[in-house]
Amino acid sequence: MGTSFVDEIERVIAAGEVTLPVFNPTALRVQQELVKKEPDSRILEQLITGDQSLSSQVLRMANSAFYRGLTNIMTVKAAIVRLGMREIGRIVLLSASQNQFRTTDPEINKVMKKLWQHSAGCALAANWLAKRCKFADLSTQAFFAGLLHDVGKLFVLMVIERVKKKNTTLTMTDALFLEAIDTLHTKQGFALMQQWHMPEHYCLIVRDHHEPDVDTKDYLLLIVRLADMACQKLGIALTPHPTLNLAATIEAGVFNLAEIDLAELEVTLEDTASLFT
Numbered sequence: 001m002g003t004s005f006v007d008e009i010e011r012v013i014a015a016g017e018v019t020l021p022v023f024n025p026t027a028l029r030v031q032q033e034l035v036k037k038e039p040d041s042r043i044l045e046q047l048i049t050g051d052q053s054l055s056s057q058v059l060r061m062a063n064s065a066f067y068r069g070l071t072n073i074m075t076v077k078a079a080i081v082r083l084g085m086r087e088i089g090r091i092v093l094l095s096a097s098q099n100q101f102r103t104t105d106p107e108i109n110k111v112m113k114k115l116w117q118h119s120a121g122c123a124l125a126a127n128w129l130a131k132r133c134k135f136a137d138l139s140t141q142a143f144f145a146g147l148l149h150d151v152g153k154l155f156v157l158m159v160i161e162r163v164k165k166k167n168t169t170l171t172m173t174d175a176l177f178l179e180a181i182d183t184l185h186t187k188q189g190f191a192l193m194q195q196w197h198m199p200e201h202y203c204l205i206v207r208d209h210h211e212p213d214v215d216t217k218d219y220l221l222l223i224v225r226l227a228d229m230a231c232q233k234l235g236i237a238l239t240p241h242p243t244l245n246l247a248a249t250i251e252a253g254v255f256n257l258a259e260i261d262l263a264e265l266e267v268t269l270e271d272t273a274s275l276f277t
């Protein structure tokens with residue numbers, strides 16, 4: 001039974017029955033601006049204010065407890081001044097991606113919401129880890145890679161929704177559902193990233209983030225893997241893993257992270273809950 005469901009999902013994908021999601025063009029342009037040596041704050045402001053719903057989302061997030069300031073931020077320009085371009089760039093990516101994790105089917109929508117929390121949590125954790133591990137130059141990339149690493153799960157969820165609509169007699173248990181997502185997401189995510197013409201390194205992280213053998217020199221991949229595990233440990237994941245010992249992982253070993261550093265990461269992640277309300 002389990003395999004036949006996975007087979008059906010793969011068949012629907014191969015037949016091209018589900019339209020590929022597009023990557024938010026504004027978010028992509030913001031990302032391109034931010035990886036420049038000297039990003040231009042006016043371009044950033046124009047990009048954000050050019051999208052009305054994005055602007056209001058950005059302001060709401062900038063005023064959340066996670067980014068807590070003393071006074072309310074009223075304009076995008078003020079937000080850029082207060083929080084800085086890189087921070088605003090991260091908020092834009094979070095806001096824009098949040099819109100893709102919504103659908104009409106309430107059951108699927110619930111899973112998508114959880115998946116968005118996981119993706120955002122991984123992005124923020126990866127960013128934090130890059131800075132803590134003295135790879136500050138990787139921090140923007142770490143954020144982006146963390147946000148996208150499970151993009152295949154979003155795509156598989158969209159396919160499941162399609163299968164569900166077409167075949168109402170299909171019994172779909174939670175276990176079956178999660179198994180299909182787990183089994184297919186790295187391969188399908190990799191294909192999606194390539195269709196989006198994303199830089200190779202991000203594509204490979206999407207493909208390899210669960211591989212048992214890991215290249216201990218690929219710091220960006222290691223950071224995303226550790227961020228992913230930290231989210232699983234804290235229950236910010238589709239399949240939580242509360243007993244996970246982060247300090248004992250290969251990744252924490254490579255970066256020389258002690259229990260106390262990892263505890264600090266967990267506190268930071270717990271704070272992100274204010275972004276999801």
Ligand SMILES: [Fe+2]
Binds near residue numbers: 210
């Ligand atoms: Fe994953």
Ligand SMILES: [Fe+2]
Binds near residue numbers: 118149150228
């Ligand atoms: Fe993940």
